[in-house]
Amino acid sequence: MMRFLEIRRTRTPRPADFDHDFPALIARTLSDLTPDERHVLRSVALLDAFDLSLATAAAGLQHQAPALRLIERPFVRENAFGLWPYHLHGLIRSTVRDADDQTDDRWSVRDWEQAARRTLAALGEQFGARDGRDRVLLAGCLRQGLALARDFRLDLGWLTDAAWAYVSDSVWEPITPPARNNPATGMETAANALVELLSALARRQHEHRERTAERLTAVVATGALPADLHEMALYYLAKAQRDLGRSDDSRRGMQRVADGGGRLAPAARRGLAHLARLAGDFPAALAAAETLGWPGRQNRVLGDLWWVQGDMTRAAAAYEAARTEAEQHAIAGERATAQAQRAFVLAFTDPGRADDELDLAQQLLTGLDLRATTLTTRIATLVRDAGTDRDVEDRARLLRTDIDVAGLTSADTVLDLALCFHHAVRDNRPALAAIIARLRERAHTGDYAYYPDITHYMAGLPLPAPSPAQWLDGEQETRARWRTLVTTRRDQLSSGH
Numbered sequence: 001m002m003r004f005l006e007i008r009r010t011r012t013p014r015p016a017d018f019d020h021d022f023p024a025l026i027a028r029t030l031s032d033l034t035p036d037e038r039h040v041l042r043s044v045a046l047l048d049a050f051d052l053s054l055a056t057a058a059a060g061l062q063h064q065a066p067a068l069r070l071i072e073r074p075f076v077r078e079n080a081f082g083l084w085p086y087h088l089h090g091l092i093r094s095t096v097r098d099a100d101d102q103t104d105d106r107w108s109v110r111d112w113e114q115a116a117r118r119t120l121a122a123l124g125e126q127f128g129a130r131d132g133r134d135r136v137l138l139a140g141c142l143r144q145g146l147a148l149a150r151d152f153r154l155d156l157g158w159l160t161d162a163a164w165a166y167v168s169d170s171v172w173e174p175i176t177p178p179a180r181n182n183p184a185t186g187m188e189t190a191a192n193a194l195v196e197l198l199s200a201l202a203r204r205q206h207e208h209r210e211r212t213a214e215r216l217t218a219v220v221a222t223g224a225l226p227a228d229l230h231e232m233a234l235y236y237l238a239k240a241q242r243d244l245g246r247s248d249d250s251r252r253g254m255q256r257v258a259d260g261g262g263r264l265a266p267a268a269r270r271g272l273a274h275l276a277r278l279a280g281d282f283p284a285a286l287a288a289a290e291t292l293g294w295p296g297r298q299n300r301v302l303g304d305l306w307w308v309q310g311d312m313t314r315a316a317a318a319y320e321a322a323r324t325e326a327e328q329h330a331i332a333g334e335r336a337t338a339q340a341q342r343a344f345v346l347a348f349t350d351p352g353r354a355d356d357e358l359d360l361a362q363q364l365l366t367g368l369d370l371r372a373t374t375l376t377t378r379i380a381t382l383v384r385d386a387g388t389d390r391d392v393e394d395r396a397r398l399l400r401t402d403i404d405v406a407g408l409t410s411a412d413t414v415l416d417l418a419l420c421f422h423h424a425v426r427d428n429r430p431a432l433a434a435i436i437a438r439l440r441e442r443a444h445t446g447d448y449a450y451y452p453d454i455t456h457y458m459a460g461l462p463l464p465a466p467s468p469a470q471w472l473d474g475e476q477e478t479r480a481r482w483r484t485l486v487t488t489r490r491d492q493l494s495s496g497h
Contacts, residue, residue, distance in 0.1 A: 001074075003017065003018065004017075004018075005074040006032060006073065006074060006075070030096075033070075033073075034066065034069070035105055036059075036061065036065075036066035037066050037069055037070050037073075038105060039059050039061070039066070039105075040055055040056075040058075040059045040061070040066045040067050040070050041070055041088075041096060042096060042097075042107055042112075042115065043055065043058040043059040043060075043115050043118070043119065044058060044059075044070075044086075044088065045088060045093045045096040045097045046058065046097070046112075046115060046116055046119050046148060047084075047087075047119060047144055048087060048143070048144055048147075049079075049082055049083065049084035049085070049086065049087040049140075049144075050084050050086050050087070051084045051085060051086065052064050052067050052068065052071070053122075054084060054119075054122050054123070054126065055067040055070070055071075055086070057118065057119075057121075057122035057125070058115060058118055058119040058122050059115075059118070060114075060115075060118050071086050075088065075089060075092050076088060077089060083136055083137060083140045084140070097112075112152070113152050116148045116151070116152040116154060117152075117154060119148055120145055120148045120149060120154055120157070121157075123141045123144055123145045123148075124141070124145070124157060124158035124159075126141055127141040127142075127145075127158055127161075127162055128158065133330055135169065135171060135173065138162060138165055138166060139166070139173045139175050141162060142159065142162045142163070142166055142175050142198075143175045143176075143177050144177070145158070145159050145162065146159060146175070146176075146177050146191065146194065146195050146198070147177035147178075149190075149191035149194075150177065150189070150191040150192055150195050153189050153191065154191065155190070156190050156191060156194065156226070156229075159191075159194065160226065160228070160229060163194060163197075163198060163229060163232070164228075164232075164263065166198065167198075167201065167232065168331070169331055169332050169333050170331070170332070170333025170334065170337075170368070170370065171332060171333055171367070171368055171369065172201065172202045172205055172333075172368075172369040172370070173202070173369070174202055175198060175199075175202060176195060176198070176199040176202070176203075177195065187218070187219065187222045187224055188222070188224065189224060190224050190225055190226065190229075192224070193219050193222050193224040193225050193229075194225060194229060196215060196218070196219050197216070197219045197225070197229065197232065197233050199215075200212055200215035200216055200219065200236075201236055202369070203215075204236075204240065204371075205369045205370065205371040206371070208405065208406065208407035209240045209243045209244050209406065209407035209408060210244060210407050211407075212236075212240045212407075213237060213240040213241060213244060216233050216236055216237035216240060217237060219233045220233050220234060220237060227262075228262055228263060231257055231260055231262045231263070231264055232264060234253050234256060234257050235253070235254070235257045235264045235267060235268055235271075237253055238250045238251075238252075238253030238254045238257065238268070238271060239271065241253065242271065242274065242275065242278075242410075243372075243407065243408050243409060243410060244407060244409060245409040245442075245445060245447065247275055247278060247279070247445065247446070247447050250271070250275060251272065251275050254268045254269075254271040254272050254275065255268070255272065256268075257271075258271075258272060266292060266293070266295035266296035267295075267296065267297075269288060269291070269292060269296050270289075270292055270296040270297055270301055272288060273285050273288035273289045273292065273296075273301050273305075274301065274304065276288060277304060277305055277308070278410075278447040278448060279446055279447060279449075280449055280450045280468050280469035280470060281470055282305060282308075282309070282469065282470050282471060282472050283470055283472065285301075285305050286302075286305060286472060288301075289301040289302050289305060290302075294325055294329070297322065297334065299318045299319070299321040299322035299325060299338075300318070300319065300322040300334070300337070300338050300341065302315075302318040303315045303316075303318035303319040303322060303338070303341055303342075303345070304341070305472075306318060307341075307344075307345045308450070308454070309471060309472055309473065309478055309481065310454075310457070310478055310480075310481030310482040310484075310485065311473075311481060312345045312346065312348050312349045312485070313349070315341075315345045316342050316345050316346050316349075319338050319339070319341045319342035319345065320338075320342055322334070322338035322341075323335050323338035323339050323342065326338055332364070332367075332368060333368055333370055333373075335364055336361065336364035336365045336368055336370060336373055337370065337373045337376075339357070339360055339361045339364050340361040340365070340373045340374075340376040340377050340380070341376060342357055342361075343357035343358045343360070343361045343377060343380045344376055344377075344379065344380040344383065347380045347381070347383035347384040348383055348421070348485050348489075349485065349488070351384045351385070351492070354380065354383075354384045355384070358377055358380060358381065358384070361373075361377050361380075362377065365377070371406055371408075372406070372408055372410075372411060375399070375402065375403060375406070375408065375411045376411070376414075378395075378399050378402075379399065379411070379414055379415055379418050381395075382395060382396055382399070382415075382418045382419070382422065383418045383421060385422075386418065386421045386422040386425050386489060387422060387425030387426055387489050387490065387493050388493065392419075392422050393419070393422075396415060396418070396419055399415060400412065400415060403415060409442075412442075413439070413442060413448050413451055416435050416438060416439055416451070417439075417451055417454060417455070419431075419435055420432060420435050420436070420439075420454075420455040420458055420459075421458060421485070421486065421489075423435070423459075424455070424458040424459045424486045425486055425489045425490055425493070427459075429459070432455060432459055435455065436452050436455050436456070439451045439452045439455065440452050449468045449469070450467060450468060450469035453467040453468075453469060454482055457478065457479040457481075457482035457483055458482045458483060458485070458486050459486070460483055460486075
């Protein structure tokens, strides 16, 4: 069809004009273009989409006239609402890149490599000139740039800074470029390793954490990434290991990153504080948290620490401060996470207020891909409805299936705690006993060993053995707080509030 339209520009098409296979038709089309237009066409065949300035820079030309003439051809498509408005049909693009067009000025392998370097540099200029909050342009430049660096074995250059910008907001848009017909095998180059690293980080919102850990372990093992990106892989591997309950492995990875003093050192120190909390060493977790500041998300870590003490008021205030800081720094993912946690803790104390907080959390999650945070909001709705007949147990069973698919041990444990709160309010001792047994079985690794104790506190039951946790305000104060949450909910339900 495009060939037909192109010929009609100058004469009436004839049947013989189409007595060719597809590559030959493309070759005929190329021969109808001027040398400069052919040069631009081959250059933009390296791109998923382009604009005039990107096409001109990719071709290495000083003037836009050839690109202007090219976009008027019928084989160039236009999407006025796209980030870059122009693109070649996929089949035409692949044919231009892969077929021997037999023209006198056809490109050699070196010509293609030089064009790829020019195009990568042009994308880098657009990345560098973007507004700092323009995630659409960031993702577009990164996706196209990664494909070029991977396919032509180019140095990373600006892609390193783009990768850090990508992870900074915890948005996790899909950015993995499609594979070429003959991709480089394995991850022997830095570009291939970076593609796999960022793909694993984005896909972890949709894959079991075991798969994420496997992929990141393979990236780390290559040693192909520069030091700072290698640190990124180490840190997120340690996070995945913590989610899977492999605390010793996670602690070693976090310590390596923290000791390295790089960009993720504050986050790694936060990870070590989390691990101390999971082990029940609350004084150590508090001491670590108080040194983190904003780079280590101090207020969110404090919120995580206070709520397990049963101090929901202090936890809610810490999460609100964390959300405010995230707003000031324009970090969308952190803002949503802090708000989801705030909704969760307020669901224990004030179900009516929790509704508003959950609505805000859902608004802040719009456009983000944060699986664990989304699960937190769903657990919060169960806590909000604890003690009622609003299908709490059936909803919990469905939610556990989603948690199991994600491979998030921490979410599974918090879900059990939410169910214990529900059963304690209803004084359902058999159901409590079953969940306590499951929590004790999970705590054999040493992490979450204090969760069964919290369930005893909620139910007003004596502990079968001394608590392993080092409670910040002592065991009796902690017990009283958790028990008060239960009795207050009973009073709210009996009074109809």
